[in-house]
Amino acid sequence: MCGIVGYIGPQDAAPLILAGLKRLEYRGYDSAGLAVIQEGQIALLRDVGRLDNLVTLFEQQPVSGTIGIGHTRWATHGEPSPRNAHPHMGMNGDVVVVHNGIVENYLELKEELIAEGAVFRSDTDTEVIVHLIERYLNGNLTEAVRKAVVHLRGAHAIVAMSTREPDRLVATRIGNAGGVAVGLGDGENFIASDIPAILPYTRRFVFLESRQMATVTADGFMVQTLAGEPVLARTTTINWNPMSAELGEYKHFMQKEIFEQARALTDTVRGRVDFETGAVTLAELKLSAEDARRINKIVATACGTSAYSALIGKFLIEELARIPVEVDYASEFRYRDPVIDENSVVLAITQSGETVDTLAAIEEAREKGARVWSIVNAVGSQAMRLADGFIAMQAGPEIGVASTKAFTTSVMDQYLLALYLGQLRGRLSQDDLRRHAGQITRLPDIVGRVLEHDQRYAQLAAELAVFSNFLYLGRGINYPVALEGALKLKEISYIHAEGYPAGEMKHGPIALINETMPTVAIVLRDHVYEKMLSQVEQAKARGGIVIAVATEGDTLIAEKADHVLYIPEVPELLSPIVSVIPLQLLAYHIAVRRGADVDKPRNLAKSVTVE
Numbered sequence: 001m002c003g004i005v006g007y008i009g010p011q012d013a014a015p016l017i018l019a020g021l022k023r024l025e026y027r028g029y030d031s032a033g034l035a036v037i038q039e040g041q042i043a044l045l046r047d048v049g050r051l052d053n054l055v056t057l058f059e060q061q062p063v064s065g066t067i068g069i070g071h072t073r074w075a076t077h078g079e080p081s082p083r084n085a086h087p088h089m090g091m092n093g094d095v096v097v098v099h100n101g102i103v104e105n106y107l108e109l110k111e112e113l114i115a116e117g118a119v120f121r122s123d124t125d126t127e128v129i130v131h132l133i134e135r136y137l138n139g140n141l142t143e144a145v146r147k148a149v150v151h152l153r154g155a156h157a158i159v160a161m162s163t164r165e166p167d168r169l170v171a172t173r174i175g176n177a178g179g180v181a182v183g184l185g186d187g188e189n190f191i192a193s194d195i196p197a198i199l200p201y202t203r204r205f206v207f208l209e210s211r212q213m214a215t216v217t218a219d220g221f222m223v224q225t226l227a228g229e230p231v232l233a234r235t236t237t238i239n240w241n242p243m244s245a246e247l248g249e250y251k252h253f254m255q256k257e258i259f260e261q262a263r264a265l266t267d268t269v270r271g272r273v274d275f276e277t278g279a280v281t282l283a284e285l286k287l288s289a290e291d292a293r294r295i296n297k298i299v300a301t302a303c304g305t306s307a308y309s310a311l312i313g314k315f316l317i318e319e320l321a322r323i324p325v326e327v328d329y330a331s332e333f334r335y336r337d338p339v340i341d342e343n344s345v346v347l348a349i350t351q352s353g354e355t356v357d358t359l360a361a362i363e364e365a366r367e368k369g370a371r372v373w374s375i376v377n378a379v380g381s382q383a384m385r386l387a388d389g390f391i392a393m394q395a396g397p398e399i400g401v402a403s404t405k406a407f408t409t410s411v412m413d414q415y416l417l418a419l420y421l422g423q424l425r426g427r428l429s430q431d432d433l434r435r436h437a438g439q440i441t442r443l444p445d446i447v448g449r450v451l452e453h454d455q456r457y458a459q460l461a462a463e464l465a466v467f468s469n470f471l472y473l474g475r476g477i478n479y480p481v482a483l484e485g486a487l488k489l490k491e492i493s494y495i496h497a498e499g500y501p502a503g504e505m506k507h508g509p510i511a512l513i514n515e516t517m518p519t520v521a522i523v524l525r526d527h528v529y530e531k532m533l534s535q536v537e538q539a540k541a542r543g544g545i546v547i548a549v550a551t552e553g554d555t556l557i558a559e560k561a562d563h564v565l566y567i568p569e570v571p572e573l574l575s576p577i578v579s580v581i582p583l584q585l586l587a588y589h590i591a592v593r594r595g596a597d598v599d600k601p602r603n604l605a606k607s608v609t610v611e
Helices: 013-023 051-060 106-115 127-136 141-149 253-259 261-269 289-294 305-321 356-367 382-386 405-424 430-451 454-464 476-493 502-507 529-541 555-560 572-593
Strands: 003-008 031-038 041-048 067-073 095-101 156-162 169-174 181-184 189-192 204-207 212-216 221-225 235-237 297-302 325-329 344-350 371-376 389-392 469-474 496-501 519-523 546-551 563-567
Touching: 003 013, 003 095, 003 156, 003 169, 013 031, 013 051, 013 067, 013 189, 031 051, 041 051, 067 095, 067 156, 095 127, 106 127, 127 141, 127 156, 141 156, 141 169, 141 212, 189 212, 253 261, 253 572, 261 405, 261 430, 289 405, 297 305, 297 356, 305 325, 305 344, 305 405, 305 476, 305 572, 344 356, 344 405, 356 371, 356 382, 371 382, 371 405, 382 389, 389 405, 405 430, 405 572, 430 572, 454 563, 454 572, 469 476, 469 502, 469 529, 476 496, 476 519, 476 572, 496 502, 502 529, 519 529, 519 572, 529 546, 529 555, 546 555, 546 572, 563 572
Parallel strands: 297 325, 297 344, 344 371, 371 389, 469 496, 469 519, 519 546, 546 563
Antiparallel strands: 003 067, 003 189, 031 041, 031 067, 095 156, 156 169, 169 212, 181 189, 181 204, 204 235, 212 221
16 A cells, blocks of 8 residues: 655656655555665655655755655554654665565564574564565676565565666566556656656556566666566556646545546546447457356455445446346455356456455456456556456546545446446347436536535535534435445544445434434435435434435425435436535535545555555
8 A cells, every 4th residue: 555656867866756755645644755876875764654744854854866766654564653664775775675565474584584684673574675685686686676575475566776786776566565657758767656656757657567577777677577587568658637636726636536526427438328329338348249148147346435336336237237246345255255157247346456355356256267347447557457358437546545536437337337238138229228328418417516516515514523423324226325425424534424224224223313413314306215205204203413415306305304415316327426426525524624634534545455
């Protein structure tokens, strides 16, 4: 989950590295550090806490050099402190490394290295890596890294730099500890764990696969396997606008990303739906009609917000394509013996494409012979490359730790997938497809209309921010929206919140309802409308405060709920994309009102690349 940035070229490295780390701070903010080669020596700066502390330290103790590496840390081994911050330097001052991952056998390696005379200055597992590289360093950094990393168990992303070869950086990826991207410039090159870090400087990237390493100089790069075999690396051009990774007029990235959803949905649909015929095309799935008809089951696997998106996808695919869908937490999928075969599809949903649990689920699926698809936002990520076919979310960079636009775009991707499968399997007529296409065309405008009422959510947040517990209720396809709404509030405001299927309230949660526990209910005019009205009445009968998300023009709900958040009328299958937005805005404004760090909530990181 840590963030890594490297630079080599004619420019002063430190300011570029600090700027890149700022764009990666969502990956970890326990500590940060950077190292440059300055006058033949490694100059190292590290500090605990947010990146601003490192920036202040740099202003007080400036360092300068044209090659360097930096790191922002999410702690695993060793408490957050300057001594445990990365980069880590060897005893001789010749080698320095940054690392993302967990060295599973570090205690064993540490004992071995101490017996050889190594002196450890931190409590981290990472420090064994720099000592191992130093052990093998004999004028060739690439070879030293290769010999060192074969001793490591676990998944890792590593970048090393040495005063003995000050004209190169060596990066390695082993397993699924996170991405390693080499950014290609003109007379300069970059390394980063995530694209946004270096997007302002280049759009051309090379992504390392597992058990590959790259030697990067200012003028070029070379990719090899850990066995030393050359790799013909493929260059990928990223179409994201660099400005999309900047705040602009917004106070927080989360706020910006909520307001980008109408645009993101448009981009997600563009080129995939023929609005004249209604036909859907998802070419990257590489699926024939015959293949589609052979599918007997889809297992969607994901974590967090993506798992709730998958629950909505279950409704969509089963309704439109009539294929049974199971939803599994990726962190649990590989620890049982899932019943899948060559006629099953495992659908992995992940914003980053680097979530370690989801990548492990993909590997499990491949071993069992299932077809693997991924829905992923980060172009070139591991989940995209490992899958037999993929759907790109087209959300653009999502910087805020709490996912928003990646949720709605992944739901739209599953809607398109359901239509595509229904089309290939002969379940949907051309009239059906035209009707759905017409509904899709209206969706970005509907989302924009909801966002126009942002001030209403800010005002309501002032009343609700004092409460410590919330209950979220939904039914049918909007039950997962209740789960997602509760998660958003928990993540960024630190208020305890639980999402429930509304019909389950009387089987336990109703015991909690009183005047100190608001209930947020999704009460749209759909086929479960009367059932949801009943849940609202039950909550009110017990003194509860009710906030309802409801369809415009519904005066009956206004008589029953304390607060109503109206959204335009929307077809039921598309309603989660719209009904979630009031919950995103409410969580955002409550968190702001409580003074929380919205973009970087405590203990969380954007991409979970360690178990």
